[in-house]
Amino acid sequence: MATVPAAANAVATTCAYCGVGCGVLATAHRDGTVSIAGDPTHPSNFGRLCSKGSALGETVGLEDRLLHPEIGGRRVSWDAALDAVADAFGRTVAEHGPDSVALYVSGQLLTEDYYVANKLMKGFIGTANIDTNSRLCMASSVAGHRRAFGTDTVPGTYEDLEAADLLVLVGSNMAWCHPVIFQRIAAAKAARPEVRIVVVDPRATATTVAADLHLKLKPDTDVALFTGLLKHLADAALTDTGYVEAHTEGWHAALANVAGWTVDRVAEETGLAPSDVAAFFAMVAATERTVTVYSQGVNQSACGTDKVNAIINTHLLTGRIGRVGTGPFSITGQPNAMGGREVGGLANMLACHMDIEDAAHRRIVKSFWNAPVIADKAGLKAVELFDAVHDGRIKALWVMATNPADSLPDAGRVEEALKRVPFLAVSDVVAATDTLRHAHVKLPAAGWGEKDGTVTNSERRISRQRAFLPLPGEARPDWQIVADVAQRMGFGEAFAWSGPHEVFDEYARLSGAQNDDSRDFDISGLAGKGEAAYADMAPVQWPVRAGGAPATRFFAKGGFYTPSRRGRFVVTVPQTPAAKPRRFPFTLNTGRVRDHWHTMTRTGRSQRLSAHMGEPFVEIHPSDAAAHGIGAADLVAVSSPRGAVVVRALVTDRVDEGALFVPMHWTDQTSANARVDRLVEAKVDPVSGQPALKFSVARVERFEAG
Numbered sequence: 001m002a003t004v005p006a007a008a009n010a011v012a013t014t015c016a017y018c019g020v021g022c023g024v025l026a027t028a029h030r031d032g033t034v035s036i037a038g039d040p041t042h043p044s045n046f047g048r049l050c051s052k053g054s055a056l057g058e059t060v061g062l063e064d065r066l067l068h069p070e071i072g073g074r075r076v077s078w079d080a081a082l083d084a085v086a087d088a089f090g091r092t093v094a095e096h097g098p099d100s101v102a103l104y105v106s107g108q109l110l111t112e113d114y115y116v117a118n119k120l121m122k123g124f125i126g127t128a129n130i131d132t133n134s135r136l137c138m139a140s141s142v143a144g145h146r147r148a149f150g151t152d153t154v155p156g157t158y159e160d161l162e163a164a165d166l167l168v169l170v171g172s173n174m175a176w177c178h179p180v181i182f183q184r185i186a187a188a189k190a191a192r193p194e195v196r197i198v199v200v201d202p203r204a205t206a207t208t209v210a211a212d213l214h215l216k217l218k219p220d221t222d223v224a225l226f227t228g229l230l231k232h233l234a235d236a237a238l239t240d241t242g243y244v245e246a247h248t249e250g251w252h253a254a255l256a257n258v259a260g261w262t263v264d265r266v267a268e269e270t271g272l273a274p275s276d277v278a279a280f281f282a283m284v285a286a287t288e289r290t291v292t293v294y295s296q297g298v299n300q301s302a303c304g305t306d307k308v309n310a311i312i313n314t315h316l317l318t319g320r321i322g323r324v325g326t327g328p329f330s331i332t333g334q335p336n337a338m339g340g341r342e343v344g345g346l347a348n349m350l351a352c353h354m355d356i357e358d359a360a361h362r363r364i365v366k367s368f369w370n371a372p373v374i375a376d377k378a379g380l381k382a383v384e385l386f387d388a389v390h391d392g393r394i395k396a397l398w399v400m401a402t403n404p405a406d407s408l409p410d411a412g413r414v415e416e417a418l419k420r421v422p423f424l425a426v427s428d429v430v431a432a433t434d435t436l437r438h439a440h441v442k443l444p445a446a447g448w449g450e451k452d453g454t455v456t457n458s459e460r461r462i463s464r465q466r467a468f469l470p471l472p473g474e475a476r477p478d479w480q481i482v483a484d485v486a487q488r489m490g491f492g493e494a495f496a497w498s499g500p501h502e503v504f505d506e507y508a509r510l511s512g513a514q515n516d517d518s519r520d521f522d523i524s525g526l527a528g529k530g531e532a533a534y535a536d537m538a539p540v541q542w543p544v545r546a547g548g549a550p551a552t553r554f555f556a557k558g559g560f561y562t563p564s565r566r567g568r569f570v571v572t573v574p575q576t577p578a579a580k581p582r583r584f585p586f587t588l589n590t591g592r593v594r595d596h597w598h599t600m601t602r603t604g605r606s607q608r609l610s611a612h613m614g615e616p617f618v619e620i621h622p623s624d625a626a627a628h629g630i631g632a633a634d635l636v637a638v639s640s641p642r643g644a645v646v647v648r649a650l651v652t653d654r655v656d657e658g659a660l661f662v663p664m665h666w667t668d669q670t671s672a673n674a675r676v677d678r679l680v681e682a683k684v685d686p687v688s689g690q691p692a693l694k695f696s697v698a699r700v701e702r703f704e705a706g
């Protein structure tokens with residue numbers, strides 16, 4: 001998208017959508033309209049925006065907004081609503097213990113919101129039952145980083161993607177899902193035609209169009225591909241022996257594991273042509289500056305963490321990490337998935353990358369917060385959490401800025417859980433979602449453009465989101481709503497901030513409280529700056545250490561955060577996907593389209609965005625369509641053991657025979673019988689707990705209305 005000149009009174013903020021984290025200049029006009037331009041000074045996008053970002057101004061109206069607190073569907077005062085939440089949580093904890101309550105939050109929250117919610121749950125209520133919808137987008141990358149590096153640390157930057165001579169994009173339709181990064185890569189390739197792009201994806205997409213080599217492998221066979229690559233690199237004498245011996249551990253076991261993974265065996269396992277496998281291996285072997293980028297096709301899998309570690313293994317072996325134009329690089333789906341990770345927004349982590357299983361870390365956090373308790377074991381991860389709601393172990397639930405009734409796997413069961421739970425509070429911007437429908441208490445939250453705080457993008461860059469619109473109705477920022485409930489629960493002073501700048505300052509100070517140079521990734525250098533500096537804060541990558549200590553690149557010279565300070569090779573054993581039952585002979589993949597976001601509560605408001613894809617569809621191969629009597633644009637019932645959706649047939653060889661793809665955005669509210677996540681099995685990666693949203697079994701039938 002072209003850069004549009006911004007008005008002089010434009011406010012610099014950050015896009016509400018994906019993890020690229022583009023800088024946006026927003027101008028609110030007297031007639032109520034908002035114009036949007038890319039921020040030419042923001043180092044993530046340098047003025048570029050994609051279709052979603054450039055349409056942000058079309059999505060900020062007040063239609064369909066939740067503007068007042070409600071209890072039982074009736075408008076009430078904030079005092080009454082906050083008292084109801086505090087009473088329900090307090091009473092439930094008193095009667096059933098802290099693990100009987102839970103928060104389910106969102107990568108749409110700002111870091112300050114996340115910080116306050118985590119503090120309440122882990123340090124004051126005393127449970128780690130707070131998880132996030134980011135569990136659905138990048139938990140396997142977090143788990144893979146922690147296994148290999150000791151912490152959740154993304155080693156690379158966007159500049160590495162531009163400096164690479166070979167980009168391997170695994171499970172990523174970057175052209176649609178992270179468009180501005182894709183634009184940066186395309187520009188780098190235009191300037192240096194020798195740059196090569198390999199895309200590993202079972203589907204043909206807008207991204208594969210730009211690939212020099214598309215490896216259209218069978219779903220969930222990526223571990224086999226990278227296991228074979230590890231063997232090839234070792235056999236080709238590309239082991240960086242100096243790096244491996246000085247800075248890593250576990251490589252002997254990892255290499256013993258790859259024995260037998262020849263090109264032919266990889267080809268057989270993945271369904272790829274041996275010549276394509278060999279060409280890929282040769283390209284990686286020949287290219288020092290290789291970056292492997294991975295996204296939802298890697299993460300959203302029952303073996304997602306192993307996929308991540310199989311990729312990282314190849315970079316550790318070759319020492320291609322932490323140097324310009326090299327490294328494994330996960331890109332996050334949501335605008336603040338990374339910020340949530342930083343402040344402990346996952347049920348198995350404490351704030352500031354500290355470990356909930358580590359007694360010393362628990363002491364640091366508890367003492368810093370002067371907290372009465374500290375959660376001492378991991379809480380329930382998203383899918384487990386809603387299982388616990390369903391079977392009655394969770395008796396009070398607070399959902400913030402997300403719509404699990406549509407977005408979690410086995411969504412019908414999740415909605416049943418929401419109907420059953422004795423107490424459900426929902427904070428949201430919009431007035432109607434399939435989750436809000438079941439809320440006992442509805443809390444109107446401030447939306448994008450109305451609230452202040454920070455987000456962190458995929459390359460660890462912290463940027464400000466700034467308000468440029470007044471708070472509508474009685475809406476309040478999420479951090480304040482949580483702090484108000486905490487105060488009513490009797491936790492007073494610990495939640496008495498005057499604004500998000502004080503919350504951020506506390507987070508920055510806590511990050512430095514580890515006081516340990518072996519964990520040198522803190523942001524304590526951003527503490528103590530005051531409100532004006534926070535207001536003016538320019539985008540900055542962590543670490544930002546106190547005393548102006550220079551930030552160095554991660555891991556080029558070792559310095560991992562494992563106990564031994566060595567990077568860990570992880571033995572990853574390729575698993576053959578289970579055979580499909582005869583009644584459900586198709587593999588169902590779900591994902592995004594270019595111009596919509598999540599369950600469309602924002603993008604659905606823009607006619608321009610909706611024009612790109614007007615209704616939900618199923619991609620089906622021509623021979624499968626013919627075999628089932630399905631013609632182009634016919635209505636098709638796609639069924640799994642859990643239910644069915646009715647969508648339009650898109651007959652295309654983008655998918656292989658036996659494979660289907662249905663976008664995740666449409667719900668029953670936006671198109672009758674279109675909520676695809678009701679079909680998805682609630683199967684998760686055993687390490688990360690991330691749902692396998694890209695691999696369910698299904699069948700298709702031509703749908704006859706009436």
Ligand code: SF4
Pocket residue numbers: 015016017018019020021022045048049050051052053054178179180181
């Ligand atoms: Fe927003 Fe992502 Fe598009 Fe950038 S690439 S404008 S962050 S949606």
